[in-house]
Amino acid sequence: MMGYENQGHEEAHLYATPAEMESLVLTDNDDSSHHQSQPNHHHPLSSSLPFAAQIPTDDDHLLASPSFLTHSQSQSQNPIPNHSSSSSSFKFILEPPSYADAVFRSFDGDHINETNGHDSSSGDLSSSPPSTVEYLSISVSDPQKEQDLANSLVSGGNTYVTYLITTRTNLPDFNGSEFSVRRRFKDVVTLSDRLSESYRGFFIPIRPDKNVVESQVMQKQEFVEQRRVALEKYLRRLAAHPVIRRSDELRSFLEVDGRLPLVRNTDVASRMLDGAVKLPRQLFGESVGGAVDVSEVVQPAKGGRDLLRLFKELKQSVTNDWGGAKPPVVEEDKEFLEKKEKLQDFEQQISNVSQQAESLVKAQQDIGETMGQLGLAFVKLTKFETEEAVYETQRVRAADMKSVATAAVKASRLYRELTAQTVKHLDKLHEYLGAMLAVNQAFSDRSSALLTVQTLLSELSSLxxxxxxxxxxxxxxxxxxxxxxxxxxxxxxxxxxxxxAKSCAIREYERIKENNKNELERLDKERHDDFFNMLKGFVVNQAGYAEKMASVWDMVAEETIGYAKDGS
Incomplete structure (x- = not known):
């Protein structure tokens, strides 16, 4: 440290103006032992010229942002120093790029793109997979606000947002290879309802929530963008499903321009009202003894159109749980029951791992930010020591501080990039946690169908x-x-x-059982592949970035090896 007599002069420079700070640019020495092998009077910091040298670019472009590369190239072409170039380079050190600005190169060579709901090698819809491979690529873009003229009493009173949905495919079920339609969120709700009714027992991806409150609290543009991303993920998951991707419902949604041709569900209040109107006729025998409509047994009773059936199934459910008598038919598939129990345990475990993954991401992000702050602190300390240097030892120490500052900034950047790679790979845990909602819904379809069969058998016995x-x-x-x-x-x-009705209900129950069986087999296979790729990408990137960080600090250790020699 400098002597006490210089303390006041030091304090005068501890709080440099932003202009003075931005004029400082750090550099690495090409020769790690340069200040040891050269005489002291040849040390770069002993020169009377202003202390202005740039951080050299690493051979890996991960360590250099586009702005920094441009600055380096301009300096190599024009060696005359200027204040503006120094300021921009110093600002680059103080403000490392955000996650959105950083250029990532995954160590596992994986690049994200959603084709058929899975990652592929290109993120551009214009470059399709080989024609020999069936594909269905969906993108959601260009949100636009439109007037709801049909339901608005005042001109401009109601508005809604539509999204441009672009599809590229070579599936023979579609009438073209590329087409676009505009859809609103209400159309997505209709699609989801139709799929839930037509494909009971399948693991159908859960659609995004409506989030009315969130849309009012958040800024409109931010909410619209979040919904666009959520809709795109949802549609891509539907496209990845081997059965749903070929459904007439999804094809109409993606292909038919204009008004969505799918029939919308009647709201719950209207269905309950219809059921209440029909209930007296059922109770007083105006209908056929209150028998269940054959066309309705393939759907759950909770829809509300048949309140008498709803009451009967509720009674049957209570009897199953609390009655002493055994139901007329029970779930006898032991293999299914075992898998169901294991999936319940899996859901709990995946929830725990997902929480720990969030903690890991937060910790890596905090380390990166703290490392960046450390680098900034050493930048300021280096500037102070350089400007106030009186003895040669101070200049040498300033050069070493500059090396630490450079390494800290590089390490901060690497932590930022590592965090992004960690999020990319471990996000699969969150996807499976969301997929368990679809699994539970499919199992609920099975339980509901079984309850309908039990109720009808009990009704027949009573008749x-x-x-x-x-x-x-x-x-x-x-x-x-x-x-x-x-x-x-x-x-x-x-x-x-x-x-x-019983025969129809039994067929529906058997169909749902078969759908569950096929979906469980598909889930087992996809889970094996997805988790293998997730763990491989996570481990390879952790190891790769750890090696890069170690090399950064190894360079600093070599440059400061003189301290170890002096100590010995």
Missing amino acids: HLRIEKLEAASSKIFGGDRARIRKIDELKETVRATED
Whole structure:
């Protein structure tokens, strides 16, 4: 340290103006032991020229932003120093690029692009996969605000946002290879509802939430961009599904221009109202004994159109849980039950790992920011020591501080890039955590279909018991009881309708079981491949960036090896 007599002069320079700070540019020495091998009077810092030298570019472009490369090239072409170039280079050191500005080169050579919902080698829709491979590429862009003229009483009162959905494919199910349509979020909701009804038992990706409150709290543009990204991910996941990608619903959504041809769901309130209107006729026998409509048993009762069926299934559910009698039919697929239990454990484990991954990303980000602040502090200290240097040892120490500052800035950049690579690879954990919602929904379809079958079987048993009692009572009367005979005929008609509904419900249940089986096999295979690629990319990048960081500090250790010799 400098003597006490210079303390006041030091303090006068501790708080340099921004212009003075920006005029400082750091550099690495080409020769790590330059200040040791050369005489002291030849040390770069002993020169009477202003201390202005640039940080050399690394052979890896990860360490240099485009602005810095431009600055380096301009200096090599024009060696005359100027204040503006020094300022821009120093600003580059003080303000490392953000994640969005950094140029990343993954050590595993993986570049993100979503074709068929998976990563591929190019991020441009204009470059399609080979024609021999089936592909379905979807992008969502160009959000535009439009007026809702149909539902607005005042001109300009209601507005909504539409998105341009561009599709490129070679699938024969589509009528072209490239087409675009504009859709609003309400159309996505309709698509999701149609798929949920038509493909029960499949692991259908969950659509993004409506987030009405969030849209009001966040800035409009920020919310629209977040929704655009979410919609693009959702549609790409649908495109990755081997069955959904060929569905008529998705094809119409992507291909048919103008108004969406899919029929929208009636809202819950309207369905409940329809069910309430129909309930008295069912209770008082105006319909066929309250029998379930065959066309409705393929859908869950919670839709609300048939309140009597809803009440019956609720009663059956309570009986299954609390009644002493065994249900007429139960889930007997032991293999499925074992897989279901394992997936529940998997969901818990993946949730824990996902939380730890978030902690890791936060820790790496904090280290990178702290390392950058350390580099900035050494930059300021180097400037102070250089300007106030009186003894040659101070100049040598300033050169070593400059090396530490350079290494800290480089390490900060590497941590930023490593964090981005960590997010890219470990994001697969979050994807699977979201996929478990689709898995649980498919299992819920199965449970709902089984409950419908159980309810219909219980209903048939009850009807047969009533018929037996009426027949026994009617047989005791000579000539029969016409009222009882008429009631028996009505009950037999109800039995026939219920038998038809039961057969349809059993077929639907078996179809859902088969869908579950196929989806579980697909999930096992994809999980193996996805987790292998995730772990490979994560480990390779952790090792690669650790090696780069070690090389940065090894260079500083070589440049400061003189301290170890002096100490010995």
